[in-house]
Amino acid sequence: MQRSQLVTKDLVLIGGGHSHAIVLRMLGMKPIPGIRVTLITEASDTPYSGMLPGHVAGFYTHEECHIDLRCLAQFAQVQFYRDRVIGLDLVNKKVICANRPPVAYDLLSVDIGSTPAQISVPGAAEYAIPAKPVSQFLQHWDELCRDVTVADPPNSPCKGGLLRLGIVGGGAGGVELAMAMQGHLQSIRSPQPRLKRGAKSSLLFREERKDRDLEIHLFQRGDELMPNYNSWVRHRCQEILIQKGIQIHLRETVCKIKKSFPTPDSRTGAQPCVPTSHTINCESGLQVECDRIFWVTQASAPDWLEAAGIATDERGFILVNNALQSISHPDVFAAGDIASMANYPRPKAGVFAVRQGKPLFKNLRRAILGQSLQPYKPQKQYLSLIGTGDGKAIAAWGNFGFGATGWLWRWKDAIDRKFMQRFSNLPQMAEKSQKSKVKSQNLKSTIQNPPTPTLPLPTPSKMPCAGCGSKVSSTVLERVLNQIKQDSTNWCDRQDIIIGLDAPDDAAVVEVPGGLWMVHTIDHFRSLINDPYIFGKITANHCLSDIFAMGATPQSALAIATIPYALESKTEETLYQLLSGAVKVLSDAQTPLVGGHTTEGAELEFGLSCNGLVHPDKLLRKGGMLAGQVLILTKALGTGTLFAAEMQREAKGDWIDRAVTSMLQSNQVAAACLMAHGATACTDVTGFGLAGHLYEMVRASQVAVDLNLAAIPALEGAIATLQKGIVSSLQAENLRIAHFITDLNIARAESVSQSARYSLLFDPQTSGGLLASIPAEQANQCLNNLHGLGYAQSCTIGKVVDLEGDRQPIALSIL
Template sequence: MKSVDQPVLRDIVLIGGGHSHVGVIKKFGMAPWPGVRLTVICTDIDTPYSGMLPGYIAGHYRFDEVHIDLGRLCAFAGARFIQARVTGLDRMAKKVICEGRPPIAYDAVSINIGSTPRVDLQESTPGSAVPVKPIAQFNTRWQALLERIRSHAPGVSIAVVGGGAGGVELTLAMQYRLRNELTKAGKNPDSLSFHLLTAGDRLLPTHNPKVQQEFMQVLQQRGVNVHLNAEVIQLNEGVLSTTQGLQLKADEVMWVTQAKGAAWLANTGLDLDEGGFIEVKDTLQSVNDDHVFAAGDVASFKDRPLEKAGVFAVRMGKPLTENLKRHMEGTPLVHYRPQRTWLALISTGDQFAIASKGALSFSGGWVWQWKDWIDRRFMRKFTDLQPMDMDAAPAAPAPSVNLSAEESQQAISAIAMRCGGCGAKVGANVLSRALQAIHPIERDDVLVGLHAPDDAAIVRVPPGKAMVHTVDFFRAFIDDPYVFGKIAANHALGDVFAMGGQAQSATAVATVPPGLEAKVEETLFQMMSGAVEVLNEAGCALVGGHTGEGKELALGFAINGLVDESLKGVMIKGGLKAGQVIVLTKPIGTGTLFAALPQLGTRGVWIQRALESMMHSNRKGAAILMEAGATACTDLTGFGLLGHLVEMIKPSGVDVRLKLTSLPLLDGALETTRAGIVSSLQPANVRLRRAIQNQAAWVNHPLYPLLFDPQTAGGLLASVPADNALHCVAQLRQNGYPHAAIIGEVLAQGDALELVALTE
C-alpha cells in the first residue's frame, strides 16, 4: 500500500471494473488527486476486455491477454481494491451495501458494471441457459464445454440465442475453436451442430445491409443453422420452443440477447429506464442524484439511446475521470458527447474480420490484424505498469476538494503538527460512534467489559483453568481496513490456538491516521468490524482497548486464553518427539507476495488467495491436530518456517529432516522469490541458515528462500505420531485446509551441531 502523508478528505467509490473505470483508475494513478481516496469494488479481480473475448473463445488469446488485473492496477494507482458483491446503495447515508461485509462510505460513487442478457421465457429449466454476461460465469461454463468436447464422444448440439454482433461473433468463435479441438483429438468435427436463433427478421440489425449479408454468407458457409423470426419462449430440458412453433434440442444454450440492468439497481431509488439501466445526464450523473455517476452499458441517456457497445464505455472514461475530480472540487462538470458513428470490427472466428461504420464496410485478414493491434494497444495501457519511484516523486500539492467550514478546520488540524501522549488519542465521540455498530459477544466470565466500559476489564478465570497470555501488533499491509482487521485478529489468536487453548478475551490497540472525523470513524468501524467478526467466531470477547493517532493504520490485540490448569492437552514448542512427522496446515509465501505488491511484481489473484488464507482461522486446525495426538505446535509468523522450526527443535532435543519439495506454497510465491523479491525481514531470518546441515547443497534451489519467508496469520506447524499423520492431513483438508501437508519427520538427536537436514 502507498504511504499517504495527506489526510483523506473525500472518498470516491467505483463499483465494477468496466472499461470506463479502468480508465479512471489509470489516470488517478498517473496523477493522484490530493485528499481523495479511490476505492474499487468488484466481484472479480480479473476484469475482461470485451473486444478480445471472441478471440479468447476462438483460442487466439490466453486468459491473461484478455483480462485486466484490477488488483495490480489498483496497486499502481494507490487505490483500494475490495473484492465483494454489491447488493445496493444507501443513498441517504451515502454507503455502498456489500454482501458479507460492512457498508462502504462514499462522497461520490460511480457504477460501471455492464449488463446482463435478458432471458425472458415463459418457462425454463433452472441453469439451462448460459448468459454470456457476466463473463466470469460464462467462462466457467465454457471451460467445462471445452473439457467435455476433449474428453467425450462428439455429437454436441449448441444453440446461441441472439442475432446481434455479440451472438454472431460468439457463434463463429465457439464453432472455430470446438472444431479445432475435435480435429486435434482425432474426432469428426462435422459431428458438431450449431444453431443461431434471433427474434428479428435479420442478423446484426444495427449494422448496414452489406455487413448483414456478408455475415449471413459466412454462417451459411460454416454450416451454422440460422433461424430468423424465432423468438424463444420456452426452454425445458434442453428443448427450445419459439413463437413460430420450432422445437429445437440443444446440449448447450448460450444467451446473447438484449441486455438488462443488474437486479439490485431497482432498489436504489435511482431513476431507471425500461431495461433497468441508470438514467444519466450528459455529465454522467444520475438524473436524480448528483453524487451517483454511471458509465458504460449501465448508463442510459434519455435523449439519445446508445447501443451497448464497448467503444462507448472506453470513450466515457475520460469525461468520467474529469467529472469525478471536478465534483470533488465543486467546479462545473464537462459534458460527454457520444460519437454519431463508430467503427466496429467484428471477427469471424478464424482471424478474419469485417469492419462496419455507418454505411461503410470492408473485410479481410488484414482487418483482423488491425483489430488485434488496436486491442493489444488498449490492453498495454493497463498491463505495462511501472511502480512509482516514491523517492523521486514531488511533494503532493495541497488538497483542492470542496470542504465545509467545519471540515476545513478538521483538515487543517489533521495536517498540522499533532500532539503526542494522551493528546494523540482518537476523540471520544468518534470512537463511540465507530464502535456502537459493532457487537462483540458477551461471556459470563467477563464481569466488566465493553457492555459497561470502565478503566479496565475484569475477567474471571473459571475453576480448573489456567490463563494463556499473548500479544501481537503490526501496521497495515493492505488498504482494506475490514480485511486487515480480520487478519490482525486471526494473527493474534494464533498463539492461543497453537497451544491448544480456548480464546477468552481480547484487548485492542489501534492507531489510525488523522483526518476528517468522518473518515477516521469509518476506518475504525471497518477495521474493528472485521476484527470482531473473527473474535466472535472464536468465542473471544473484545473487552476494551486503546485507539490513538499515527501515521499508518495499525492494529494489535492482547489475547487471554484458557487451558486446563494441569496442562493436559497443551501443545508446547518443546514437545517434538523422535518418530513423529511434521505437519503444516497452510501454504507459505505471504512475505514475498506482499513485498512484491508495491513493486507491481505480483498478480491480483495471488494477493486475493493469500488474503483468503490469512483470514482463515487456525481454530479448527488446532482441534484436529490435538485429536491426532500432536505434542508440539506453533503458528508460523514473522520468523518464517525455519525460524519457528528451530524454536521447536532446540528445547525438544531432537533433529528434523525437512522435505523441501513438500512445502505447500501460496500461488505466485515461487514466481516472486525467483524474481528476487523478498520481505524486508528476510535478511534477518536468513541468519538461521547455519541451522541447516546440508545448506550448501540446497542454497540455489528455488524453494530455499521460502524457508525464511516471514508469514502473517500463517498456518500451524505441529508434530503428530506417524501412524496418525495421513488421517490427520485428510481431516485438515476436509475441514478447510486444502494445502495441509506432511513436510518432514522428527529424528533422534545426532552428533551434528546443525539441527535440520533438507531432502527432496
Template sequence: MDTTPMMRVRDLVLVGGGHSHVMVLMHFAMKPMQGTKLTLVTSTVHTPYSGMLPGFVAGTYTHDECHIDLSRLCRFANAQLIHAPCMGIDRHAKTVALKNRPSVNYDVLSIDVGSIPAASSVPGAQTHATPVKPIDGFCSRWDAALSRSSSTTRLAVVGGGAGGVELALAMRTRLPEAHVAVFTRSEVLAEKAPAARRIFRKEIQDKNIELHEHCAVSELKQGVLVTKEGTTHNFDECFWCTQAGCQPWLAESGLACDKSGFVYVDETLQTETDADIFAAGDCANVRKHPRPKAGVFAVRQGMPLAENLRRILKGERAKPFKPQSTFLSLISTGDGRAAATKGSMCLAPRAWLWRLKDNIDRKFMHKFGRDIPFKKMHAAMRRKAEQSIPEVARASRSRVGGEDAIAALMKAPMRCGGCGAKVGAGVLSRVLEAVRPLIHTHADVVQGAGDDAAIVRQRSGELGVHTVDFFRAFIDDLHTFGHIAANHALSDCHAMGAKPVSALCVVTVPYGLESKVEDDLVQLLSGACVSLAEAGCQLAGGHTCEGAEVALGFCVYGTLPEMEGALRKGGCRAGDRIILTKPLGTGALLAADMRGAATGRHVQAALQMMKKSNAGAADVLRTYACTACTDVTGFGLVGHLVEMLKASSGSVVASLVEPAKIPTLVGAKDAVASGIFSSIQPDNQRAARAIKKHSFMKDPKYPLLFDPQTAGGLLATVPQSRVSDCLRDLREAGYDSACVIGEITADGNHDGELVTLGASIQL
C-alpha cells in the same frame, strides 16, 4: 503515483470494474487528487475486455491476455480495492451496502457495473442456458462448458447480434467438429447495415453453422430448444446472448431508471436524481444521446467521467459530453480475419483487418497491464526517500556504518507490512537476553517468553494464556486487514491449544476528519470481530492513537484447563512426523503485490487463506496426540522449526522433504524467482546455518522456507502411527494443503538445531 500521505477529506467510491472505471483509475493514478481517498468496489479482481472475449473462446487469447488485473491497477492508483458484491445504495446516508461487511461511505459515487441477462420471459432460460452477461464471469462459464464438450457436442447460441455471431464463429474455430446453431428473433446483425448482414450470412453458411432467422425461442428444456413455431432443436450447451438488463438494486436504490433498469444520466454522466452520483458504461442510459450497449462507448466515456468526477470533488460544475454517433466496428470471424463496419459501410473479412483489431486490442490491454509504469513510480519513491535523508546521515556516509544507514533509509518506502514488518529473530533474541536480568519473576507465570504465549496459573486452578501481536497494514481494504490481523493474533492461542476468551485491541489510524477516522475504525474492528466471534472471543476494549499509517494489534487472553492439555513448542520425539497445515508464501506474495508484480487472483487467494482460522487444525492435532506445535509466522518455516527443536528435550533433529514438495501459494514462487522478498527475509535466512544439506539451495522454492507468514498455518509433530488419520481429518476440516513435510530423528551429535533437506518420508 504520488503516495505522500495527506489528511483525507473526501471519499470517491467507484462501484464496478467496467471499462469506464478502468480509465478513471488510470486518470487518478497519473494525476492524484490530494485529500481524496479513491476506493473501487468490485465483485471480481480481473475484469474482461469485451472486444477480446470471442478471441478467448476461439483459443487465440489466454485468460490474462483478455482481462485487466484490477488489483495491480488499484495498487498503481493508490486506490483501496474492496473485493465484494454491491447490494445497494443509501442515497440519503451516502453509503454503499456490501455483502457480509459494513457499508462504505462516499462523498462522490460512480457506478459502472455492466449488465446482466434481461429478465427472460422464456421458460427454462435461466435454468438450462449459459448467460454471456455478465461478461466478468463468462470465461469461467465457457471453460466449464468446454470441459464437458466432445467432437459431437451440439452448441446453440440464442441471439443474432454482433456478440452472438462472433461467439458462434469463435466456437466453430475452437470446436471444428461440433454442431453450432444460431437462433435470432429477427435478422442476423439487425443493428448493422444490409451489406454486413449479407457478408455474415455467407460467412456463417461457409462455416457450416446453422442460422435460424426470424425464429424466436419460446422455451428451453433440458437439452431441448423449442421455437414459437413449435420446432425443437437438441443441444448440449446453450449460450444466451440476447438483450441485456441491469442490476435490480440500481432502481431499488431510487435512482431514475428506464424500463430495463438502466440508470438515466444527463450529458455530464450525472444521474438525474443525484448530482454526486455518476453512472457510465452498459449500466447507464444517456437520455439525450442514447447509444447501443458497446464497449467502445464505455471506453470513450472514461476520460470525460474522470474529469467530471474531479470537477465535482473540487466544487466545480461538471461539463457535458456528447458521444460519437457512429463507430468503427471490427467483427472477428474466429479464424484470423475480421470484417469492418461503420454506418452503411462494410468491408468483407480480411486478415489485415484482424491484425488491425488485434493490435488495437492488445495495445489497449498493455496500457492497463504490462505497461503500467511501476518502475517509474518506484524510482520516484526512491528519489523522495533520498531527498528525505537527514544531513547528519549524509555527512556520515564515509564513516563506519554510514553506508548501511543510507541503505536502510532508502529501503524504508518499500518495507513490508504484516509479519514482514517484524523485527528479526536474531535481534529479538539478543534483546530478550539483555533484559532478562531485569525481568521480575512471578510464581504463577508457568511459561514466559519463548513459546507462542505466556501461561499464568489462575486461582481457580485453570491456566490463563496471554499473547500479543501487532503490525502495520499490508492491504488498503481495512475490513479484510482487520479480519486477518485478529485471526493472526488468535493463532498463538490456537497453537497452544487454548480457548480464546477476550481481546484488547491497539489501533493506529492516520489523522483525518473525525468522520473519516470513524469510518476507518468501523471497517477495521468490524473485520476483526468476524475472526474474534468465530473463535468465541470477546472484544473487551482497546486503545487508539494517530500515526502515519494504519496498524492493528491485539492482546488475547485465553484459558487452558490444565498444563497437560497445552500444545507446546517443545516435545518433538524421534519418529514423529512433521505436519504443515497451510501453504507458505504470504510474505513474498504481499511484497510482490506492494510492487505491482503480483497477480490479483493470487493475492485474493492468499487473503482467503489468511482468513482461515487455525482453531480447527489445533483441535484435530490434539485429537491425534500432537507432541509439539507452533504457528508459522514472522520467522518462516525453518526459523520456527529450529525453535521447536531447541525447545524439545533430547538430541533430536528434523529431516524435511525437498522444497519442491512443500506446499506454497500460487504466485509465491514467481515472486522469489523475480528477486522479490519480504523485508525480513535476510534476517530469517540466517536460520539457514541450521540446515545440513544445501544441495537444494537452487530449488525455486528454497527461499520460501524462510518466508515470513502472516496468519500462517500450524507446524506440528504427530506420532507416525496417527499421521494418516490426522491428515484425513485436517483435509476434511478444510485444510486442503495439509501434508507431511518431514520427520523427527534422533542424533546424538546435535542438540536440537539441525535440519536436513531431501528426506524420503514414509507415512
C-alpha cells in the same frame, strides 16, 4: 516530524468496467487532493470486451484480455474492496455490500457493465449459461474445452463424438460468439490443420465443413441477425455463418428448455462427449437437442439500482446527463453499459465505455473540487471490427461494410493490444522511478511493515497535535462501538466478563475459572492491504493463532488501532470498517472484544492482545516433539514474497486473492483436529518463516527433523515471485537460521525452482498455518480430516528423528 495529509472526502467507484479502469489509471497519474478513493468490485480482474471473442476463439490467454484491477488500484493508491454490491442507501450515502459493512461515500461512480436480460423462459435459468457475468461464462467455456480435449485423445471410446451447442440471441454478441466457439472447438477436435494465412476463402469453407461432429445452433427471434448493423454486414455475417456450418434459426422464439437424456451419434454410434443434454423448445414447435446452451440476449441492469430510488430508463439503466451525472442524484455518476445518456441514447457497446473514461475522470475531479462540470457528447457512428473466429474480421462503419479479411483482424488485434498495454505497462511515478525488481538485500519493506501510500494532499490548517496522545475522539469511538454492537450477534454477553465495553472502566476484568491456565499473546501490524475490513480480519486471525497453537480456548481480546489522519467522519468510517472485520473473526471464535485503545497517526495500524484458557494437561508447547512422529503443515507458504511483489506491481491480482483467502482461514478448527489425532507439539508459522519456527521446535524438543523440501506447499505465484528474487526484507534476517540446516547445496542448485523453494523456507508469513508433530500412525487420518475441514493444502512435510552425533537439527531432502 512529517505528518500524513488529511483525508476530507470519499470517492467510491462501484465496478471495474472500462471507464473506471481508465479513471484509475488517470488517478495514478494525477491524484485528486484530499480524496480517499475506494474501488468495490466482485473480481480482481476485469475482461476487455474487445478481446473476449478472440479469447473464446483461442487467440488470447486470460491474462492478455483481462485488466488486473488489484495492480491498477495499487498504482492509483486506491483502496481495493473485493465484494458484491447489493444495494444503495442514497439518503445516508452508503453502498450496501454482500459480505462487509456498508461503505460510506461523498461521491459515487457506477460502472458495473450489464447482464443479459432476466431469463424468464422456463428452464433457462437452470440449464442455460448466460454470457454475463463474463467470469462465470468463461468458467463454463473453459470446462467445456477441457471436457472436449480430454474426451478426444487417440483410441478414446468417445473419439469423434457429436458435440451440439445452442446460442440464444442473434445480435452481434451471439453471432461473434458462435464463430469464435466454432473456430476454437474445430481447432481442438479436427485433425486437419487450421487455414494458413493467405489461403483462399473457398478452401476455408471446404476445410471447416469436414468437421461433421460439431453442431452450433443460433436462435434469433427476429427476421434478421444483428439488427443494429447495416444490411451488408448482416447479410455478410449470415453468409459466413452458413459457410461455417452454423445452423441459423430465424424467427424462432425460445419458449422452454428442458433436460433430456443424451443420445448416441446416429451415424457412428459414439456416445456424446458431454454427459448432459437439453432440448430447446421454440414457439413454432421446433425442438433442438443441445449439450450446452449459451444465453446472449439483450442487456439489462441489476434490480437493486431501481430499488435504490435513482432515476433509470425503461430497462433499469441509470439515467445520466451530458456530464455523466445522475439526473436525480448529483452525487452519483455512471458510465459504460450501466448508464444511459438522456440526451444521447447509444447502443451498449464497449467503445462508448472506453471513450467515457476520460470525461468521467475530469468531471469526478471537478465535482470534488467544486468546479462546474463539462459536457460530453458521444460520437454517432463508430467502427466495429467483428472477428470471424478464424483470424479474420469484418469492418462495419455506418452504412459501410468490408471483409472478412486477415488484415482487418490484424488491425483489430493491434488496436486491442495497444489499449491493454495502457494497463499492463503502467508508468513509473516519480517516487517509483528506480528499478522495480529489487533484490532481497535492497528491499525497504516487509510483509509486516509495508508503507501505506498517501496522496500528495495540501497541509490542512488544523492538523491534530500529539499532546493529546493523538487519540481518536470519544464521540467517534462511541458511535463506532455502538454500531458494531448492533451489527454483532455476540457482544460481551458472557458471564465471565465482569467489566467490558458495555461498562467501560480503566481496564477490563475477566473471571478465570479454577484449575485452568491463562495464556496471553499480542501482535500488531502496519496495514499490508488497502482494505481496512479485510485487514482487521487478517490481523484477528493472526493474533488468535497463538492461542490455538497452544491448545487453548480464547476468552477475550483488547484492540489497539492507529487510524490515519482525516476528518472526523472519515476517521469514523475507517475505524468502523477495521473493527467490524476484527469483531467478525472474534465473534466466530466466540471471543468478545472487551476494550482497547485508539490513536491517530501517519498510517493504518492494528493489533490485538488476546488471552485464552487451557487445562494444564492439554497445553501444547514447542518442546513436545518426539522421535518417530511426522510433521504436518496446515497452510501453504508465500505471503511474504507475494505482498512484497504486490508493492512492486509484480503480483497478479489472482495470486493476492488466493493469499488473502488463506490468511482469512482460521486455525481454530485445524488445531482441534491436530489435538484429536495426538499432537504433542505445535506452533503457528508467522514472521520467522517455516525454518525459524521449526528450529524453535527442534531446539526446545532436543530432536532433529528430516524435512522434505518438495512436499512443502506454496501459494500460487509464490515460486514465480521468488524466482524473480522478490522477497520480504525480513527474509535476510530469517536466513540466519540456515547454518542449522544441512544440504545447503539445494540453495545453489542449478534448478531455479528448487532454489526458489529453498527460499520459501525463510519467507515470513502473516496469518500462516499451524505446524505440528503427531504420531505417524495418525497422519493419514489426520490429513483426510483436515482436507475435509477445508484445509486443502495440509500435508506431511517431514519426520522427527533423534538428534545424534554432530548432525544439524534440520536436514533437507527432495523426495
